[in-house]
Amino acid sequence: RDAAEIDAHAPPEPRRAHSHAHPLVGVVMGSDSDLPVMLPAAQMLDRFNVPYELTIVSAHRTPDRLVEYARSAAARGLRVVIAGAGGAAHLPGMIAAMTALPVIGVPVKGSSLDGVDSLHSIVQMPRGIPVATVAINNGTNAGLLAVRMLAVAMPDLVREMEKYLKSLETEVMAKVEKLGEV
Numbered sequence: 001r002d003a004a005e006i007d008a009h010a011p012p013e014p015r016r017a018h019s020h021a022h023p024l025v026g027v028v029m030g031s032d033s034d035l036p037v038m039l040p041a042a043q044m045l046d047r048f049n050v051p052y053e054l055t056i057v058s059a060h061r062t063p064d065r066l067v068e069y070a071r072s073a074a075a076r077g078l079r080v081v082i083a084g085a086g087g088a089a090h091l092p093g094m095i096a097a098m099t100a101l102p103v104i105g106v107p108v109k110g111s112s113l114d115g116v117d118s119l120h121s122i123v124q125m126p127r128g129i130p131v132a133t134v135a136i137n138n139g140t141n142a143g144l145l146a147v148r149m150l151a152v153a154m155p156d157l158v159r160e161m162e163k164y165l166k167s168l169e170t171e172v173m174a175k176v177e178k179l180g181e182v
C-alpha cells in the first residue's frame with residue numbers, strides 16, 4: 001500500500017491540539033472543511049472541562065476508519081459521540097449503527113441546498129438507530145447536549161449546566177435593561 005492509502009486506513013488518531021488523554025466525548029467530522037462548524041462543540045466541552053478527542057472520519061472516503069472508530073469507541077472509554085457532516089451526511093447514522101453510545105448529529109451546511117440535504121440525511125434515521133440531531137451548523141448545541149448526557153451520571157455537570165443557563169438569562173436581562181423595559 002502507498003503512504004496515502006496507509007494513512008487513510010490508520011487507526012483513529014485524534015487531532016492532538018484539541019484532544020485529551022482520556023476522552024469522554026468523540027467529536028468527529030467528515031472533512032476538515034467542517035471544522036468551523038464543529039469547533040464550537042469542542043469549545044463548549046472545554047468550557048465544561050469535559051475531555052474529548054477531535055478528528056476527521058469520512059464515511060465515504062475512509063470507510064475502514066469509520067468502522068474502526070465506531071466499533072472501538074465504547075471500549076476506548078467514550079460515552080458520547082458528536083458527528084458532523086455535510087451533503088450526503090451518512091457519518092452520524094453509520095456511527096450510530098456500529099456503537100451503542102448515544103450519537104449527536106450536526107448537519108453541516110454545504111455550498112448548495114442550504115444544509116437541508118445534510119439535515120435530512122442525519123435526522124431521517126430508520127427505526128431502531130437514533131441520532132440526536134441538532135440544528136444546521138449548531139455545533140454549540142451539540143456540545144451542550146453531550147454535556148447534558150454526561151450529566152446524567154456526573155452531578156457536578158448538572159450544577160455547571162444550571163450555572164450556564166443562569167448566565168444566558170443574565171446576558172439577556174442585561175440587554176433588556178439596555179434597551180429598556182416594554
Ligand code: RP5
Nearest residue numbers: 030031033034085086087108
Ligand atoms: C462531507 O462532504 C463532509 O462532511 C463535508 O461537509 C462535505 C464536503 O467535504 P469536502 O469536499 O469539503 O472535503 O463528507
